Amino acid sequence: MILEMNNALNHKWVKALTGVVAMLAVSVALAATNPVHPLKAISPQEWNANKARHLLERAGFGASPQEVAQFARMTPQQAVQTLVRYQRIPDKFVPFEDSGSHDDGLEPFASSRPAATDLAKASGESLGVKVKPAGNRRVQQVADRYLYWLRASRLETHRLGYWWANRMLSTPRPLQEKLTLFWHGHFATSEEKVRDYRKLLIQNETMRLHANGKFRDLLIAVAKDPAMLAFLDAGVNVKGAPNENFAREIMELFTMGVGHYSETDIKEAARAFTGWNYDRLNFVVNPAQHDDSMKTVLGRTGRFDGEQVIDILLAQPATADFIAAKLYRYFVREDLSPELQKQLGQLMRDSRYDIAVFMETVFLSNDFYSQASIATRIKPPVELLISTYKKMELKAVPGIPDFNQQTEMLGQKLFYPPNVAGWAHGRSWITPGLLLARGNVIYDLVFPPIDFVAPDRTPNGLYQILSVADKLALGMDVTTATQPEGKTMGDMSMSMQADRDEDFNTRLASYHAWRKAIEKVKPIPRDTVQLNLSQLLRRADCKTTAQAVDHLLQRFVSVPVTDAVKQKLTTLISDDLGTTDLKAADSYMEDALRNLLHVILSLPAYQLG
């Protein structure tokens, strides 16, 4: 079988081969104990277009009918290898185009606005800005600059979101992006706290680099990743005053899961990580802050450092069980039996945490193609949008409406996971409100809004910024211009004196920060959707409205649809076109087709893949 696979693929790569051997060893061992094992590979005879489609949904972001057909012509092994062993596919990597909004004067960045302005008042300078020697608002520019960087980093992170979404859409290695997205949720790190898009870009590239590699490499890289170190307060985890945040999360969320360690283990492990920090964008260990004394973690004692603790964690069976089950729940399905859970943990251990080996076995397995797995997964918002674009055969993520706003509204914004646990998946994606919103996102895609305002240029809905700018332009003094509108201030009622003396004004700073940030940060391109449904149907040789309905259902929807529903949809489009003959309607059918598509993609079942 090894020979056959290598012949078929006409390829030799040592790493993959080791993987295949390990995988075969696992399946042989499993087959010996249980002949109808759920993780046993399906036979080539069972392979068909529906299974290829399912594989592309799960190992990627869905696919056009042409891609499905292409994968259906392969053997299941070839199809899975093509997706999992993606390193052999050349990557048309377009690096992120940095706007250059950061400069060295911003380092080290203050922990808070008061910290920035207090430092300025105490030392005469902060964030590379000197305090004005005399006059009103002497540290205004410091406050401006503090808020400038928060704003610039945020806007740049939105560009980063677009960059990544475009990568998901057009990459020839979809599983690499999908695994990177999985790890982003697993090692959840948010710009909200990190406040530095550069660190998030580095983290994203680290996760992409190790996405299908050894989990140990990834875990160590993430533990030393500046964004993660910032996110989990590494800077304050020092000898004599350990901060437990990172130690707790690495056990609870990154490796073993709740219930497999004690509070003492956390305290002890926290000491092993003391002194781990970052300097600008680099990982550093500060020996003076590292606690080199004895620690006892999970029954083992020594002068452990962070890496040694990570190895102790990886040696725990609970870790393999936890990571295996989490991958399975994400890529296959939510409910798994205790037996299957055990087998998956064993598979992870046998592969020595080799993610490619694990995924390969899973994507070939009987269970992956079973009725319980196919079309039962509720797509996370980012995947819902990217897969919709893919099936629309778009070449780029539309600039209108805004991708980040849309996914955020649906509960998932890239680089902004809701908390350290990442996104909760499955049914938690769906509420009555969110289900309607998912339909509305499709509406705005096929009929883009004509009153779109770019959120990376105009501070729409941002408290007070626009009105401050307007009032200053009308010659108002700063105190009056920045007074909150329409709110009674109650206990904090402000004095009514005009332009009072103060060190700085934060509302003024918000306005200045916005102005300076949009000067530096490049705009997001705002092309509307380049959708041509008429073209897709012509190419598919659809002649009647009924065929158009069939084609669109086939292309977009993963579950079967009843004839009654098809009939209703056909009536809708036929009435709209005034004919059932597509040829007759060829010159004017696009809008009607878009409306039909909106209805189809509003089926509750469209959420499934």
Place this chain on the structure above:
Amino acid sequence: MNHHALSRRELLQALSAMSLSTALPLHALAKPADGNRILVVVELTGANDGFNTLVPYGDDNYYKLRPNLGIRANKLRKIDDMHGFNPGMAGFERLYKNGQMAVVHGCGYDNPSYSHFTSAAYWHTGAPNSGEPFGWLGRLADAIDPQLTPNFLINIDERQSLAVRAARHVPVVFDDPERFGRKGLYASRALLDLGTGDNADNSNSSQQFLEDVAQSARQASVQVRQAWNNYKTPIDYGILSMDLPKVAAMIHARLPGRIYHTAYRHNAFDTHVHQAELHQRLLTYVSDGIAGFMQDMKRIGRDKDVTLMVYSEFGRRPAENTSLGTDHGTANHVYVIGQPVKGGHYGQAPDFTRLNAEGNVTPTVDFRRVYATVAQQWMGADSAALLNGKFETLPVFA
């Protein structure tokens, strides 16, 4: 809202209340349910620092444990010789002094978890250290509304909270009422609004779930949007109102909702580092929002019908940490607020001199006693059945 619609809804409410009382004799322990009574539950996510919320300034140990973070007595909003609210909490001070706030001290549970998610799940389910799949508010809805009144259980948030997950009710969950509706052209309206859920033969359980939610969305969205659009208030809820104006709009419109859950979102209260200024600001928002909501209830004449409860997944450690913040703790206050509430202190403040190995206080009140109190005394449920065990109620409702 026109009068016909209103009276029709009232009629339906009355009918469902009748069928409830005839079909299901209430448990002897439960007080007769009043069909107008509403419970609003507000979660402060991230574990609010209770000791800097209602400060035990009369206890010297507080200042010993918090030499830097401890709030000086002269800055506090004192409510008696022992306790004072954080300086940012004018609204809470007023509610307490008006006798409309019950402070339940030391709420927690045995074998505490210091994980946000785990402990939040324990509070959401009302079942610490167990695998209870449904939320306590979901179970409460199932128990007191067996006829499954649409829009009975309402959760305003980005995500459905585990607290409202129910075996039988489909909770109405939305965030922005303006967006809680379907876009769609006239010709396709019927198809969108009818849905296409006649697919029973092929449907898998995920699909069934989606069809159920779609149906709930259709029922709820029109009413919620109307309620929100018809609602105007002169009351100031402050800067971050925890979605309470939305709750007020639903109550004002007399939606059938009797159980609401909202949250101060995104783990905002997880104040490990440099917390003083940030924490006070968060508390100001909480206090202004809740005081505004209570004032609004009075304005629309529903203050007798509404009780609001505030909780957090755990408290924080009494001792400050070395980053001028606080780490994960155990017991915390629960606040029960409203005109029907008998204000004052309940339970016992935890003892700072008897800290556990982690430096945390020992809870003095099982938080399920508070749940039992509001579920039974206020909502008329059999609390022992609801909470899988008998928890002594507190005399919070006069």
